[in-house]
Amino acid sequence: MYTIYVGDKPIILTTNVEKETNFKAFLLKSVNIGKVVKILNTTDLNAVHLIHKNPDKLLKHFLKLLPNVVAGGGKVYNANNEVLFIFRNNKWDLPKGKIEGKESIEETAIREVEEETGVKGLKITKALPTTYHIFKRNGKHKIKITYWFEMKTKFDGKLYPQEKEGITKVEWLDDKASQKALNNSYANIKVLV
Numbered sequence: 018m019y020t021i022y023v024g025d026k027p028i029i030l031t032t033n034v035e036k037e038t039n040f041k042a043f044l045l046k047s048v049n050i051g052k053v054v055k056i057l058n059t060t061d062l063n064a065v066h067l068i069h070k071n072p073d074k075l076l077k078h079f080l081k082l083l084p085n086v087v088a089g090g091g092k093v094y095n096a097n098n099e100v101l102f103i104f105r106n107n108k109w110d111l112p113k114g115k116i117e118g119k120e121s122i123e124e125t126a127i128r129e130v131e132e133e134t135g136v137k138g139l140k141i142t143k144a145l146p147t148t149y150h151i152f153k154r155n156g157k158h159k160i161k162i163t164y165w166f167e168m169k170t171k172f173d174g175k176l177y178p179q180e181k182e183g184i185t186k187v188e189w190l191d192d193k194a195s196q197k198a199l200n201n202s203y204a205n206i207k208v209l210v
Contacts, residue, residue: 019076021149021160023057025204027064028151030075034068045069050082054151054158079160083151086161087116089126091168092145092209093136100195100210103133103178104186109198111206113163114182122164130168134187135177141166148205165209 019030030045041056045067053065069075090113093101102109114129116122127139145165151158176187190198199207 018072019079019149020208021079021151022204023054023151026057026062027204028053028057028079029064029066030079031066031068032070032072032075033066035066040064040066042066042068045075045078048082050151051158080162082160084157084159086159087122088113088161088163089116089122089124089129090114090163090165091126091130091139091141092165093130093134093139093168093170095169095173095189096171097189097191099189099191101130101134101136102188102190102195102198103184104188105182105184107201109202109206111165111209113165123166126164126166127168133179133182133184135175136170136172137174138170138172139168140170142169143167145209148208150203150205163205 021028039062041062043053043065046069048067056062057065067079069078090111092111101112103112112130112133114133116125123141130136130139145167148163148165150161152161178184178187195210199210
């Protein structure tokens with residue numbers, strides 16, 4: 018099973034056929050993804066289920082429906098066990114960005130965290146779940162696939178929000194502040210924090 022977000026509503030890729038309650042179900046092979054996005058954005062349904070009989074092909078088939086944008090990002094901890102958050106588009110988020118050239122996804126994640134926050138000395142400690150969400154740019158829907166990594170740093174210098182990327186704040190947040198920030202964040206970030 019996979020979850021792809023449209024805003025805060027999920028598209029669930031599944032092999033299970035269930036009775037529709039507060040969701041609508043479609044066959045993955047014949048679905049009109051534009052229609053699904055519109056349903057999630059304009060109705061009070063909680064989710065859409067896309068069904069395929071082969072669990073190994075769920076994601077592969079889904080990713081063919083729209084252009085893919087690949088990104089890397091980090092959930093960064095400092096020496097005080099605080100998590101690095103950015104504030105962009107009036108929401109709290111974790112730093113991330115698109116892959117460039119021939120860099121590895123790990124290199125992308127580290128570069129993007131550095132560029133968006135000014136934090137240096139990042140070390141990847143483990144991979145985190147990959148997230149998927151549909152967004153619209155220039156009138157076209159795309160699927161963003163973000164590979165996330167847990168990172169640690171001893172950096173305790175000044176934080177610099179990358180303003181040209183629309184980031185207005187960068188802050189280290191403790192557990193309590195992180196939970197509060199998640200009240201004004203994205204569904205796929207809540208999965209990670």
